[in-house]
Amino acid sequence: MVEGSMARWHEECAAADAVIARYGDLSDLAPAGRGTVRAYLLKVLQEYARHNGHADIIRERIDGRRGE
DSSP states (O other): OHHHHHHHHHHHHHHHHHHHHTOSOTTSBOTTSSSBHHHHHHHHHHHHHHHHHHHHHHHHHHHOOOOO
16 A cells, blocks of 8 residues: 555656756746746645654554654
8 A cells, every 4th residue: 555655646746846947947937837846846845844744643642652
């Protein structure tokens, strides 16, 4: 199960990298025209970090470890 999830995550990362590589400059407007590619990437990064923080809280409750 973990191996399949990690494989899927790597596939999604490769697909995202391919889309990002289409832009020569991250200051270009995104396809929807409501912001730059950089702004969209920053939003994704913030959401990813937030969800990782939630996962860390759950892990702390399970094993009691804190920090790194």
